[in-house]
Amino acid sequence: MKLLIVDDSLIMRRAIERSAGRSRFSEIHTATNGLLAVEMFARHRPDVVTMDITMPDMDGLSAIDLILKQNPAANILVVSALADKGTAIEAVKRGALGFLLKPVTAESVHNAIENILSD
């Protein structure tokens, strides 16, 4: 299983990487903005993508569109600090499978990823 973590904050990337766990994922890639995320997705074809929303160069919502254009079955979990309910709805509308509000805990990340992969 491969994981792609998209977040412009190093601390968040580390936190998600630790929470997601090496046990489930044999490969973990990271990207710091939407553009890089789309590129990394094309290159590595990850099974799960965790996606920040507010990022430089390209935001998470646009990245979701481009990634789903590559693979409509991509499993995308949005991990955002935006408590705005509209953002969450927009993300699911565009095809994200889960929405997780920052700050995250190891448990919440783990559960959200399990939930996405459960069917």
Added chain:
Amino acid sequence: MRQRPQLAWTVLFYVPVAILAAASIFGVRHYTRLLDAEIATGQRTLGVAGRISAYGEQIGKSILLIEKSVRLKRPATTAVYELQVAADRLDQIINAFNEGSETVSPDGVRFMLEAVTDEKALASLTQMNVIWVGMKTRADAVVLTAGPKKQNSEAIPFTEASLSEASDFVTAQQVFLAEQTLAFGRRLEELAKHRVIALEGPRGILIGVAAVLLLALPGAYVFNRVLRARNASARLAAELGASQAKLESQSLALSTAKAETDHIMETVQEGLFLIDANGIIGDYHSRELTAILRQDKIAGRNLLQILERLLSEKMFTFTKEYFALLFDSRRREKSVLQVNPLTDIEVNFPNPSGGFINRYLGFSFRRIVENGAVARVFVAVRDVTTQVELEKKLRDSERHKDRQLDILLGIVHVAPEELESFVKLVEGELDTINETLRAEHFAATGGQGDALRQRLQTVFRSVHNLKGNAAALQLTTFQKAADAFESKLNELLNRPQLTGDDFLSVVVAQAGLRADLGDLMELRGKLVGLRQPVAAAGVAPDQGAALASPAAQIGAGLRQLVADAARDLDKVTTVNIDDYALHTVAADRPALVRDVLIQLARNSVSHSIEPAPVRLAGGKPGVATLSVRGLPRTEDGLVGLAFRDDGAGLDLAAIRARAESAGLISPNANPSPADIARCIFAPGFSTAAQPGAHAGRGMGMDIIKTKVVDEAGGAIEIHCTPGEFCEFHLYFPAATA
């Protein structure tokens, strides 16, 4: 079930009846044959019997012929032969009747003639035997006489006379024989009749039985069919009854279930209902829904339209988008449920008695999928106001706890005396604010804009002073609270129009500060208990004495404040304080001196002192110096302190521009630098572009002037060389002895 009676019927009825019927028919046939045989035998027997008289007659006739022939001497061969034959036949017949033997009937059939056993017949037969013996003797004799001569014959040939006698005898006897034959025949006929009757009886019975049995088969079949048809219709009726009973019990179960559902829907404390893709609410919903949504008729209405009136515009937009997602089967239900925007949504119901009723509602949704499409959505809604309020209380209490901890951490390093004087200061300022905000003042001033603005300025001065002191003691909680309060006041002051309602937030902020003060006092009380043992454990006595000195406290506070502010603003500053001079002036009025020096120090660091690179570029030492020294006692008996910084000093051009825009100086006037500098003491005057925690908003000088000049009866002088230094001379009345 249905096959078994038929089988039983077949085995127990049809087969035996058929066998019996067959047996009966067989019996009938048997008896018919016996009867036929009997009738034939009887007729033959009767025929044979009838021959007796006939042969008797023949014998008589033959003898007469023979006698006549003998008399005429004619041969009587034919007659003799006929006599011989007749006598033989008659003899045979009589013997057959006597002993039973095979006989030939008159119609030429050989048959077995039974010996006669019947008494009456026997009587006739005996008579006939007797007659026949007599006749036979004579017939034999006649044959012997007239017939061909036979050797060794024992019979005595007749004479003519004896022939005549024989003829007479036979003729006479012939009549008797005929009579007896008749009687015998009748008897035989009677017997035959009896035998026939004896056979006909059982045959008739058998015919009857066979007929009954043969009739019984189709009869039973028909009966059986009728019975079965009746059974079938009875069974059908029973089945109909059963299915009706089943239907009734099912409908009872259904109505029970319906009643139970109704009970649930009547009593459940949640609004439960279904909506379709257009948001139309189904006909069936729980009673509580009307209470929760405060609407009477809900069935058939559009949930979105109901929500549109209750939600904010933004929330309603989210809700519309969310409903579209709920019915979009391409999106997983699990994902969609995660982003439900209506989990604890604030709604405003119009209050019948005016205004709004504020509640929190929690909606949850579940899809109902039919044929792969979302046909409807099940909605549950609860009034979660209590829950939300409790959560809010919990959060508030957590925040309060954090705040207390902040306050505690802030005050542990503050000497008790300093803390004591801070508490007094805050109490005093809060009282001032409270007094300023009293309702009757508003009523007295008629709520006019200018009067309100003036009150706000007063409040601002108090808050600003409080903030400065908090900063000096590093009581960041108070500093931040006061800063937020200032921002609010500033915002109000910048409004073109002010009304009494605008003061509500001021009152609230004031109450918040008072709550913080309450916490501080409570914590201070706890800390006293904590500190005493520490002091008892042997803290250096001179340190305690130093802390006890107001001048030392002010000095320490000032150094701390300047260090913090400089660090935050990226400036480097040292502080030189003439402790003796400070002590001389501050001993009688420590709070006033402290407040004023704090304000001046803050202004210096914020506005006057340049960042180190600027200073170096301007040929100044990188490290700026703030100093406090004593001034000679004036002729008026005032004692003085000089506060100096070697920063850029007052920006007279900026002050003039600000003073002109505030209407303090006419644009056409030609004021002296001193006149321009004096403007900084005007209420609300500020040159700071960006007010912040450290930056004075210009209110500082205003407070200083009020406190030093107006309240304490002192004086202030400014000595300033722009770009080099700025020095404030503060004079206070000397302490009265």
